[in-house]
Amino acid sequence: MFSHFKNRNYPALFTCYIVCLLLLNGCKTDEVKRLPVINIMTEDAIEWEQSIPCLAGYATAADSSTWPGKTKFRGGVSSKYGKHSYSLKFVDPHSLCNLPANRSWILNASYIDKTFMRHKICFDLFLQMGSHNNAPLCGYAMVQENMVPKGLYVVMQRLNKKVLRLNEADTGALIFKEPKVFYNDTELPSRSEGAQNYHEQKYPDFDQQDRNVVMDELRSFLLHASDEEFTNKVGTLFDLRNIADWHLLLLFTNNSDGLLKNFYLYKVDSSSPYRIAIWDYDHSFGRDGDNEPNMLERMADEHRNILFDRLLKSPSYKKALSERWKMLRRNNIFSEENIARMMTENDAYIRSGIAENTALWPIDAPDYFDGSDYEEEKERILQYVPLILDTLDRRFGYVNE
Numbered sequence: 001m002f003s004h005f006k007n008r009n010y011p012a013l014f015t016c017y018i019v020c021l022l023l024l025n026g027c028k029t030d031e032v033k034r035l036p037v038i039n040i041m042t043e044d045a046i047e048w049e050q051s052i053p054c055l056a057g058y059a060t061a062a063d064s065s066t067w068p069g070k071t072k073f074r075g076g077v078s079s080k081y082g083k084h085s086y087s088l089k090f091v092d093p094h095s096l097c098n099l100p101a102n103r104s105w106i107l108n109a110s111y112i113d114k115t116f117m118r119h120k121i122c123f124d125l126f127l128q129m130g131s132h133n134n135a136p137l138c139g140y141a142m143v144q145e146n147m148v149p150k151g152l153y154v155v156m157q158r159l160n161k162k163v164l165r166l167n168e169a170d171t172g173a174l175i176f177k178e179p180k181v182f183y184n185d186t187e188l189p190s191r192s193e194g195a196q197n198y199h200e201q202k203y204p205d206f207d208q209q210d211r212n213v214v215m216d217e218l219r220s221f222l223l224h225a226s227d228e229e230f231t232n233k234v235g236t237l238f239d240l241r242n243i244a245d246w247h248l249l250l251l252f253t254n255n256s257d258g259l260l261k262n263f264y265l266y267k268v269d270s271s272s273p274y275r276i277a278i279w280d281y282d283h284s285f286g287r288d289g290d291n292e293p294n295m296l297e298r299m300a301d302e303h304r305n306i307l308f309d310r311l312l313k314s315p316s317y318k319k320a321l322s323e324r325w326k327m328l329r330r331n332n333i334f335s336e337e338n339i340a341r342m343m344t345e346n347d348a349y350i351r352s353g354i355a356e357n358t359a360l361w362p363i364d365a366p367d368y369f370d371g372s373d374y375e376e377e378k379e380r381i382l383q384y385v386p387l388i389l390d391t392l393d394r395r396f397g398y399v400n401e
Contacts, residue, residue, distance in 0.1 A: 039058075065094075085153075119154055138157070152357040173266075179199035248325055
């Protein structure tokens, strides 16, 4: 399968490089964590559409390994940046960054977020909110392509049937990435004849079983069900604990992009309700999706999402949302202290790779809205948090006693 690597001594070269790297790392102070190194080795140029064979070298301070797999570049809007993200799929499950072993991984370039924290903080918050929520577990690594340094990356679980714990024996298990179910008619993306998988069905495999009609029916219910039918059925169709937490996270992070996309919608089995698993949250904590600063000058319009719009007309949902906010505040999940703690923990890893990443990808490049650096961008998050807490505390009637 990987015979085309036989004339290239990639593993040996990688091992020699890592020995030198670890000797250098040994000179660093203990307060900065040592980042693992991932070296993606290929014979052919990496493509965007088609995965190609690769060997992935993985080295930590304690050990190094080389594993076969496939890789390709990935990304939508982010593909225009010079620093690319990678999709990495191993032949066998392996652990990266002390995360649970899996075959599929995303190496997120996090180019536009100079803190490299926005994704991880949002994902960790959602998981902290309750076991009914799902989001990728993340770590950090330095990435190379054929020994050429590419900088600091966020290593992310791919949200697949294993991570979302689907019951594969049940025909009702589903995963859709960014289905167009929450759009109103004026914002709904056009449906071209060539794009059959309109709602981005991920499981079951679209080529074997097209379940897009299920999403069409779900959107029709949200748009056209009578108030009585909506009230009676919405709690059985959706896990409203999960939906309320998603709603509050979007408000807390002021993530306008996440209202209609940047999520997975899934069902574990036929009898389970739909749940949201979040994805892609660099549009958050004081920055818009185009990287423009936004310290609450522009607020996410939750009514653009037709599910939220209908739920907010229900006094019981509004009350539940308010009580949930107060509980999360009392439990210190939505708090300045919790965000600062997570940032400190992340910083211990990130700092060891910031200088190299900045040398490769200058902070004043034309793709950025401004020339703020890592420290300034961390401060932006810390300044943003009390602003949004005050705004939402007043909305939901929370008094910090």
